[in-house]
Amino acid sequence: MQHRNDPAAGIETTPEFERFSQKNDIFTRAFWDKTVQTQKTDSFFASYRMEAIPRRGDGFSQKDFALRNASWLISDIMADRFSSDGRREGFQAPLSNDTPIADQKVKFKSPAQASSDIKKVASFFGADLSGITTLDDRWLYSKRVDARDMSEKDIGLPEGITHVIVLGHEMDYEMVKTYPSALGGAATGREYSHEAAVVMQVAAYIRNLGYSAVASMNDTGLVIPMAVQAGLGEYARNQLVITPEYGPRLRFSKIFTDMPLEIDQPKRPGVAKFCDICTKCVDACPVKALPSGAPKVSEDISTIKGVKKWSSDAKKCFSFWASLSSDCAICMRVCPFNRDFTQTRHKLWLKLALSPLRRLALWLDRKRGGRLKPGEWWSR
Amino acid sequence: MQHRNDPAAGIETTPEFERFSQKNDIFTRAFWDKTVQTQKTDSFFASYRMEAIPRRGDGFSQKDFALRNASWLISDIMADRFSSDGRREGFQAPLSNDTPIADQKVKFKSPAQASSDIKKVASFFGADLSGITTLDDRWLYSKRVDARDMSEKDIGLPEGITHVIVLGHEMDYEMVKTYPSALGGAATGREYSHEAAVVMQVAAYIRNLGYSAVASMNDTGLVIPMAVQAGLGEYARNQLVITPEYGPRLRFSKIFTDMPLEIDQPKRPGVAKFCDICTKCVDACPVKALPSGAPKVSEDISTIKGVKKWSSDAKKCFSFWASLSSDCAICMRVCPFNRDFTQTRHKLWLKLALSPLRRLALWLDRKRGGRLKPGEWWSR
Numbered sequence A, B: 001m002q003h004r005n006d007p008a009a010g011i012e013t014t015p016e017f018e019r020f021s022q023k024n025d026i027f028t029r030a031f032w033d034k035t036v037q038t039q040k041t042d043s044f045f046a047s048y049r050m051e052a053i054p055r056r057g058d059g060f061s062q063k064d065f066a067l068r069n070a071s072w073l074i075s076d077i078m079a080d081r082f083s084s085d086g087r088r089e090g091f092q093a094p095l096s097n098d099t100p101i102a103d104q105k106v107k108f109k110s111p112a113q114a115s116s117d118i119k120k121v122a123s124f125f126g127a128d129l130s131g132i133t134t135l136d137d138r139w140l141y142s143k144r145v146d147a148r149d150m151s152e153k154d155i156g157l158p159e160g161i162t163h164v165i166v167l168g169h170e171m172d173y174e175m176v177k178t179y180p181s182a183l184g185g186a187a188t189g190r191e192y193s194h195e196a197a198v199v200m201q202v203a204a205y206i207r208n209l210g211y212s213a214v215a216s217m218n219d220t221g222l223v224i225p226m227a228v229q230a231g232l233g234e235y236a237r238n239q240l241v242i243t244p245e246y247g248p249r250l251r252f253s254k255i256f257t258d259m260p261l262e263i264d265q266p267k268r269p270g271v272a273k274f275c276d277i278c279t280k281c282v283d284a285c286p287v288k289a290l291p292s293g294a295p296k297v298s299e300d301i302s303t304i305k306g307v308k309k310w311s312s313d314a315k316k317c318f319s320f321w322a323s324l325s326s327d328c329a330i331c332m333r334v335c336p337f338n339r340d341f342t343q344t345r346h347k348l349w350l351k352l353a354l355s356p357l358r359r360l361a362l363w364l365d366r367k368r369g370g371r372l373k374p375g376e377w378w379s380r
Helices: A026-032 A039-046 A062-071 A073-080 A111-125 A185-208 A223-229 A271-277 A280-284 A314-324 A344-353 A358-364 A374-379 B026-032 B039-046 B062-071 B073-080 B111-125 B185-208 B223-229 B271-277 B280-284 B314-324 B344-353 B358-364 B374-379
Strands: A013-018 A129-134 A163-170 A213-216 A250-257 A305-307 B013-018 B129-134 B144-146 B151-153 B163-170 B213-216 B250-257 B305-307
Touching: A026 A039, A026 A314, A039 A314, A062 A073, A062 A185, A062 B111, A062 B185, A073 A185, A073 B185, A111 A129, A111 A163, A111 A185, A111 B062, A111 B185, A129 A223, A163 A185, A163 A223, A185 A213, A185 A250, A185 B062, A185 B073, A185 B111, A185 B185, A223 A250, A271 A358, A344 A358, B026 B039, B026 B314, B039 B314, B062 B073, B062 B185, B073 B185, B111 B129, B111 B163, B111 B185, B129 B223, B163 B185, B163 B223, B185 B213, B185 B250, B223 B250, B271 B358, B344 B358
Parallel strands: none
Antiparallel strands: A013 A305, A129 A163, A163 A250, A213 A250, B013 B305, B129 B163, B144 B151, B163 B250, B213 B250
16 A cells, blocks of 8 residues: 655555545535535535625625635636536546647657656746656545535546646735635635646647646545655645745646656655644634644544544534635644745745754744735735 | 827827728638638648647647647637637637626725726736726727628627726747747747636626626727727837837737726837837848838728728738748747846836937847747757
């Protein structure tokens, strides 16, 4: 069961390991599991249509919901294209191909050359990070769901997939500061819309080269371990992958392909060691959904079985989203790694945080992570 | 017929002025006008599908077409959504609304406040520039075309539109250097895809505020005079709007709305005066499609009637595109204003070019504008 790169990636599985069925993710459970679904979770989903939104003060006015809901538009269009077949694409089924695989295959000098081209193209289309790993089927969902009735369906990846290209998409730094708010949710929605466009274009490029390529967002498999294996960052206490370039402020998409590519190696520069001494996300979470202890196996049905890791209480987490009528990312906002690393002083802080002086770095961070008032975002 | 802002915008019309019918644009003529349509123009359009692409050397290999064609994907998806109704959206019909106008209107303190919010949101969604003007119906097409048979149809703007928001989308500086090439065409395609997403999201935001908003790309009206009236830049000899921020390296989209907004004023900092003494684009055009003299009224059926301006020979221009199987933008590449204005030395050059010392600026530019070999773009 163990993968040769597991120690390098910081991945630890137990004999109880089982692939995750998408039916059990908290968003899907909100449609079939009466212990999760409430009037509030129904209102949460309804609030993404303007006629159903609640209105209550700074960050939750019509203007804020207007922006948040508009930000999801491109993702919504892609998700809805084949909804009559029960495919909520990008969420509960991979994105359908609009273009065929070219008859003729472009040959590359080497897998390294092919990977370099793919990364250049990913960056050209607007991906902020990219990494490549071999397909590790532990992270594929055992089943996807049919969005009409939440019944289980085969995930439907084509035969012969060997590699996964993971793309990182930065969430807006200023907007993330306004979490929790409906306005802050625009940082999430904009990146979903953006990632849909980028991942579909990169996948189309690969098909145009003559190789198979399936564009994927939250569907088909768990992207977090793939992003870690592809060398993009380390898994952290707040359930996010923390990267040296953007800290935790990233969304990830992925492409499944049979193109012969050179892979990247996982890197552990010291984020997890920092998390060992830091509980800022745990302390800031209004519903105490994050774990304060050491990584361990979780019994929660919304968590993959048999993986020793920091796991959240997804039900508590989502109940808070439902009460807000918007997604929450306080744990991203308050994370000491949530900084603008283009600035020298933050680069220096990063060096310190990843060094044995991490306690000093944590102390230096003690006054950061406050919320920007949504009204101030608008008036800046 | 004249608009009060015409002198400030540098717009000059004659009594022969007539609104332009989209049927006469060169791309539409390539489907019905036998003096334009050839085997080569048919191959040009077919080359946007991989099975039909020609392959011939640097910048025109399968890899280059693969990237160019992938770059159009999001624009293609939006354009094709309602093609069975003859609506090629974004090109020969405005983009359909996916979301309704909210029942309740958000009230703003002032039109200035509303405009400031819209510009903030446009920038958040990724527009590089934005400007606002009142609707000047001289620039609306007299008719659009039905993409099934190129017959004329009403443009179909809703009642009550008062304002146009013009968004600018920067084309990639390095990629533009590779024109003419299929690779360079990816700079165009990527921006079409990007502008489709951005303009649709901004329009959705406005509808969510309770106002009418129609997202538009090349359809419905001529965006160039609207961009000039909205204060984004000056019209130039190479048929492009030249902006102080990105020179000529921009695409434009627009939103028609009834939202009460503060408008921008046209600005003429001196680009046209520079064009008066510069013919770099004319000299570089392989088919001599650009005008070397002073602005004048054109008799070409693909040019709007009764407007005194620099006009290209659209048929010559497009015949060159057809021979390349890709779009050409040599006139953008060689333009002395095609610079990276984030760099101080280019900012200084701009000051010089817009001053009475423009001849010196032109002389300083004499060795710039060369082509970057497509192979070098890939290996950088």
